[in-house]
Amino acid sequence: MATLLISDLHLHPGTPEITEGFLRWLEERACGCEALYILGDFFEAWIGDDLLDLAGQDPSGHADLSARVAVALRRLADDGTALYLMHGNRDFLLGERFAREAGATLLPDPSVVELGGRPLLLMHGDSLCTRDTAYQAFRAQARDPQWQAQVLAMPIVERIALAAKLREQSGEATSNKAEAIMDVTPDEVVRVMTEHGVSTLIHGHTHRPAVHELEVDGRPARRIVLGDWQPGQGWEVVIDDGGEPQLRDVTLGQ
Ligand code: LP5
Numbered sequence: 001m002a003t004l005l006i007s008d009l010h011l012h013p014g015t016p017e018i019t020e021g022f023l024r025w026l027e028e029r030a031c032g033c034e035a036l037y038i039l040g041d042f043f044e045a046w047i048g049d050d051l052l053d054l055a056g057q058d059p060s061g062h063a064d065l066s067a068r069v070a071v072a073l074r075r076l077a078d079d080g081t082a083l084y085l086m087h088g089n090r091d092f093l094l095g096e097r098f099a100r101e102a103g104a105t106l107l108p109d110p111s112v113v114e115l116g117g118r119p120l121l122l123m124h125g126d127s128l129c130t131r132d133t134a135y136q137a138f139r140a141q142a143r144d145p146q147w148q149a150q151v152l153a154m155p156i157v158e159r160i161a162l163a164a165k166l167r168e169q170s171g172e173a174t175s176n177k178a179e180a181i182m183d184v185t186p187d188e189v190v191r192v193m194t195e196h197g198v199s200t201l202i203h204g205h206t207h208r209p210a211v212h213e214l215e216v217d218g219r220p221a222r223r224i225v226l227g228d229w230q231p232g233q234g235w236e237v238v239i240d241d242g243g244e245p246q247l248r249d250v251t252l253g254q
Contacts, residue, residue: 001034003115005237005245007124007204008228010090011069012044013061017231021252023072025234029250033081039204039226040088040109040124045167047159048152049097060160070101077103086111088205089126089135092142093152112196116243121198125205125225128184128192134173183208189223190216200245202226202237209235211247 011019030036043066052070054063077083083104087094099106110123129135141147151159174182183206193201199221209227213220224247227235234250 001032002238002240003035003037004030004033005037005039005122005202005226005239006229006235007039007226008041008088008207009038009234010041010044010228011065013065015044015231018229018234018252019065019069021232021234022229023069024253025250026072026076028253029236030076030081031079035082035084035115036076037084037086037107037113037122038104039086039122039202040126041090041204041228042085042088043091043094045163046091046094046098047156047163048093049095050152050156052098052101054156066098070098073102073104086122086124088124089139089142093148110192110196112198116239116245118200118243119196119198120245121193121196121201123192123201123203125184125203128188128203129182129205130185130188131181132177182206184223186214190214193221193223200224202245204228209247209249 009018009022011022051063051066055067056064058064073083083102084107085094085099085104086107086109096106107122109127110121112119112121126135126139151162154162189201193216199216199219202224204226206225207228208225210225212223212225214223215221224237224245226237226247227249229235232252234252235247236250237245237247239245
């Protein structure tokens, strides 16, 4: 049975083609798989699991989308596929409640998992972009449990406004950053792979799908980068009986 890994779907009510394509991919592709790993930025922005309480009464469509996706994941989990969710830089507030309703387990970033008979290092990928010091400062603050508790105590409307403000600031900041700064730092990749004793790393975040050959501890190694999903096209890594992780682009039907 195959294991699938995906990342960076950025699900949002404004992009129904991606949502519909993903729900169809779940039924046609993921159904019957041993495990599905979602390596962050599953949602475009996550403001707290209590969004699920608003299903059926949120005109923006965010709550309905979240509830619908949770139900679809739950169906897959109930059919026997193990589901794992890792946080990304957009959905770091995704919590235990969503995971429970989706039948998924929250996976720490980084995580080493044994797949296809070998240890693989799984990450979202944002922590590898160490040259982006402004982002790393933001990340440290946004991952601070005290800051998160304060934010989650805010009324939902204020959280929606804060998320929109952060997105606006991020858009302005990224438009002024060099492309290389927003990619992973090669030395950091080697450092984390050495630290975890792996020769394969799979991550997303950069939206630059590719398989990079490198050397770690004098041995050949690989960094597989998942792509972001667009209307009509997604990306997956599949690990089947052969054990070799394969990066594939996927045509998404409606
Ligand atoms: O996301 P993307 O692709 O545009 O750019 C990312 C980095 N930006 C971010 C910020 C997120 O986009 C913000 C959206 C979060 C939505 C959910 C929020 C829920 C919590 C709030 C509501 C409850 O991750 C960007 C990187 C880029 O990837 C490439 O790696 O460069 O980093 C930045 O743009 C960061 C800026 O350089 C500096 C930060 C500006 C905001 C400062 C506000 C400080 C307020 C304190 C909050 C912690």
